[in-house]
Amino acid sequence: MTTQVPPDTQTQAPSTASAGNNGQPADDQASLRKDLLRSMLIQRRFEERCAEAYALGKIGGFCHLYIGQEAISAGTMSMLRPDDYVVTSYRDHGQAIARGMSPRSVMAELFGRQDGCSGGKGGSMHLFDKSLNFLGGHGIVGGHVPLAAGVGWAIKYRGGDQVCVCFFGEAAVNIGAFHEALNMASLWKLPCVFIIENNRYGMGTEISRATANEDVTARGAAYRMPGESVDAQDVFAVRDAVGRALHLARTQRQPTLLEMRTYRFMGHSMSDAASGTYRTKEELEENMKRDPILVLREKMHAGGELPDGELKKMDDEAKAIAQDAWDFADKSPEPPLSELWEDVLVDTTS
Amino acid sequence: MPVLTYRDALREALREELIRDDRVFLMGEEVAQYNGAYKVSKGLLDEFGPMRIVDTPITELGFAGVGIGSAMVGLRPIIEFMTWNFALLAIDQVVNAAAKMLYMSGGQFPMPMVFRGPNGSALQLSAQHSQAWESWLAHIPGLKVVTPGTPADAKGLLKSAIRDDNPVVFLEGEMLYNTKGEVPQGDYTIPLGKADLKREGDACTIVAHGKMVLVALQVADALAKEGIAVDVVDLRTVRPIDIEAIATSVRKTNRAVVLEEGWEICGVGAQVVDFIQRECFDDLDSPVLRVHQEDVPMPYAKNLERAAKPDAPKAIAAVKKVMYLA
C-alpha cells in the first residue's frame, strides 16, 4: 500500500541537470547556494526533532541521525536527475528529504503511522519512495551495495542513461557484499556511483582499528574503478566530485568510488552517546567547527549573500517544516491491524 | 506427450519464458558459455545472447543482490545458484532483502524473481555439498518455496515461478536432472501452493516433496505388491503448504508418514505433522511418523552415506509401523 501525502513544503535539494557549476551566471550560483543551505537546514531541524521525538518515545527502534553529514546528501541530490536512482543504508533521513521525500511522510514513518512512506511498516531504516526512485534505506551493513549494481545492470539492460547512486559508510568497505558488487559493476560497466560516507566510525570502532588500509578509495583500484577523496563538509566539493562521477557513468557506464570525508555530530544511533565513550568531547567539538551548514553560511556571508535576518528567516522556515512534519505524524492514525498481513506477497502474476 | 528429462523440462520452461517476456534474464555461475553446471541452460546463450544469459563471478551474495536490485526497477531475474549449498553465501540477500522488500516498503517494491538451483544430496559429495535447505527457506514469510519432483512438475512450476510477482525459491533435485517423464508441451503451468495426489490408496498417506516424491512412489509400488494401497501427496510447494490436500488424504487413510530429504529438527515434515495434528486429530489412528536424514553431516563413505539418507526401505518400515503391521 502507498499513501498519498498531502503536498507540503518543497524540500528537494536543487536539481541541476548539468554537471558541475562552471559557467553559470553568478546570481544562479547565489540562488543555488541558498537552495543548498535551505536543504541542509531542513534536514538538520528535522532530525533535531527526530531526536526529541525519540526521547519522548514517539519514535522507537533504531534511529540513526545524519546530523553533520548533510552536505553529502544536499550536494549529491542536487546533481541528480529525477530518473536517476538512489540506494542507501539505514542512516537515510537526510538523503530521503534531500531527494524530495515529504518530511511529513518521513516523520509519519518514523512515528510508525499509516501515512508514513512505507505505511509504518519500515520505520527509520527503511524509507522508500518509488515515485522518486528512492530505493530504500537498507539495514544490513553493505548488503545493499549489490542492489545498486543490480539497478545499474537494469539501466544497461534497457539501454538507458540513468545512474544509480549508492551510499554506505566506511565500515562497509570491509564487507564481502561491497567487493562483490564493485567487481561486477566494474567488470560489466554498470552506471553506478558508489559513495563512501566516511564519518570515521563504524558504530564505536574507529576506522584505524577496523581497516588495514585507511585509504578507502584504494579499494576501487582492485576493481579498476576510478575514485577520489572529497572534503564532504563543503557541499560544492561534493557537487563537483559527484558531477564528474555522474558524467563517467552516463557517458561511458564507468562506475566510480567516491570517499566523502565527513563527521557525524551525534552518536551512531539514539542509543549511543555523541562523545565520551569512543571519541572525546574535544574531537567532537573540533569537528563541529566544520559543520557543513556553517561552512556554506560563512562562504555566503563572505559574498554578502545573506543579508541581516535572511538566515533566521530560512531557519524559521526549516523549523516550521519540521514542526509541520511532527504535527502531521502525530495526527496520523496507527496502521490498521489488517495491515499486518498486507504486503507479505503480491497477489499477482505477470 | 513427449518424454523429457527433468533437466530438459526445466530448460523448456526457461526458454519459453525468455521468449515470452523480455524482462526475464538468467544470471549465475557458468550458465552461459559453459551451458550450465548441470546443463539446464544448454544452448540458451546462443539463442538469447549475453545480456539475457549472464555468466557471473563466483560471488553468490553479489549476483543475488544484483538480481534484487534489477527486480526493484522492473526486470524479472532468474538467479541460478550452482547448488543451494553455495547459496548460503547469499542467504542475507534472499532473506533480508528479497523476502522483505515489499513489506518494508509498504507495498512499493515487489520482487518478481526466481532463485533456483539444485538442492539436496547427490552421491558421495560429502558434508558441504549434500544438504537440503528447504526448511530454512520455508521458514521465511515473503518467499514462496517450490520443490518439483517430476519433469512435468519441473516445467509447469518453473513457468509459474517466473511469472509470479513474488520472490520464488525454486529447489531442484540434484539427483532428478536425469529422471524422465511425460511433459505437456506448450504453455503448461501449475499453480504454486497446490499439492498433487500422485498415487491413490486408503491404507496410509505418504507426504513428500522434491526428490522424496520418487522415493514415495517406489514405496507405493512396493507396498502395492503386498496389497497395501497408499496415497502419495506431493506437496510440490513447501511454502505455502497445501494443508487441505494433506488433510483430505489423512481423513481418508487415518495414518501418515512424512518423507523429507533434510534433517529432522524443525524440518518441513515437522510443520506438516503440526498441520495434521491440528486438522485431523480425531482422524488419526496412529502417531504420524517422519523419515528424514539422520541427524549428522553427510558422510563420504558409501555405506555411511546410505545409512544417513532417507530411502524406500526406511519409508516402508514407517508405513508398516503406522499401520500396526510391524
Added chain:
Amino acid sequence: MATKVVMEALSPTMEEGRLVKWLKNEGDAIKSGEVLAEVETDKAIMELVARGDGVLRKRLANEGDASPVGTILAVIAPAEENIDALIAEAGAAAPAAAAPAAPAESQGEASTPQQEASQPSEGGGAAVAAPPKPPPSASGGDQAGAAQTPPAPSPPSPAPAQPRSGGNGRQRTSPLARRLASDRGIELSLVRGSGPGGRIIKRDIESAVASAAARPKPAAAAAAPAKRIISREGDFQDVPLTQIRKTIARRLSESLGPIPTFYLTAEFDMVRASEMRAAFKELGEEFKVSFNDIVLKAVANALADHPEVNAHWMGDRIRHFNRVHVAMAVAVEEGLITPVIFDADRKSLPDISREARHLAELARNRKLTPEQYTGSTFSVSNLGMLDIEHFTAIINPPESAILAVGAVEDKPVVVDGTISVRQRMRVTMSCDHRVIDGATGARFLQALRRLIENPLLLVL
C-alpha cells in the same frame, strides 16, 4: 493480584449457601486449592477452596450466615496490596451479577440441550449448568411422608468409565478409535487394545463392533456376558415420538397428571440370593453383600438388556440410555438423597456392595458431591431394612421408572403343589406410562426376577 472468595454454586441446584465453618483465619497464608471453609448447600456440606494465592486478608461472612451464590465471602491478596476497593465492592455487590466460578470438576463435557437452554443468558461465565426444570410432578413435598422423593437429577453426565487397562490406569486409545467408539457406542474400557502398549486402535473398535453385531439377541436364557457391548450411537439414543406414543402420553397425562404413573408389583423368591449371601460371607468380610446390593446389580443388568426402561422422558422425545447409572435412595437426617452407582451393569457384585456402602456413608455425613448424586438413569428405593413389606415410590423425573423394594421375609408359598416356607421379597415398579407400557414393564420385571432368583447369573 487479589482474589475474591465467593459463594460458589457447589450443587447444580444451589441458589444460596450457609457458611458452616471458617477453616482459615485472617492473616493466614493461602495457597490456591486450599480449603478455606465448609459451606452447606441444599444437598450437602461442601468444601470451599481458594482460587488464588496470597494471604486471607479479610473474612466478610460469619459462620452461620447464609449468602446467595456469588456473594463475596472473603478476599485473598498479597499482604501489601490495598483491598479497600474490593471490600467496598463486596458491600455494594449485587450477588446475582457475580457469576460463581465453576467448580473444578464441572458437569461432564458437553451440556445437553436443556442445560444450554438454562444457561444464564447474560453470559456471566457461570459454568455450573443448571439442571433442567423437572416437570411439576405429583411428588411434591405436600405429600409429606407418603413417598420417597429424591431430588431431581440433572441429565446424566458422561461419567468416565473405570478403565480396565494395564499400566498406570490410563487407557491408551488413538484419537480415531476414540471417535469411532463414541460414534458406535463402544465402551472403550471393555475393548482390548492390540496396538503398542495396549493402545486401542481402529481395528480393535471394528472387531468390537463386529462381535457386538454378531452377538445373538439375548434370548431369555442367555446370560449377560461379561463383555457387555452395546452397539448404538454414543451414550444414549433419542427416539422420536410416534403418534401412538404421543397419544398415550397426552391422554394419560390428562387423566393422571403430568406423569401418568402405574404400578407393577412382583414377589421374588430370595432363597438362592440368601444362599449366595451366606456363601459370600464365608469368603470373608470383604465379600459381604446385602440383599440390596443384589437387587442393585440385578436391576442394572436387567436395565442393560432393556434400554426401553433405562430411559428418560424428554418432552418431545424419549432418550434410551446405553449406559446404566442406578441411583439408590439413602435416608439422611434432613430427608433423602440419591447417590448414583455409575455403569453399575459393568461392576462386580462386591464392587457394587463396597460402593453402595461408601456412598451411603458419604450421604449420611453430607459429603456427597453433585457429581455423585446426579446423572442417574433409573432409581431404586429400598425400605426393607425398615420392615416395609411393600410400597410405591414416586418417579424421579425425567427418569421413567423407579423400583420400590420391600423387606425379605419368610412367607408360606405354594411350590410344586405343596405349601412351604420360603424367603420372599416384593418389589413394585412405578412406571411413566408415556415411556413404558404395562407389558414393557412386566417384561423388565421378568428379567429382573430371573436374575434375582438365579443370582449366579450376576457373577458371570
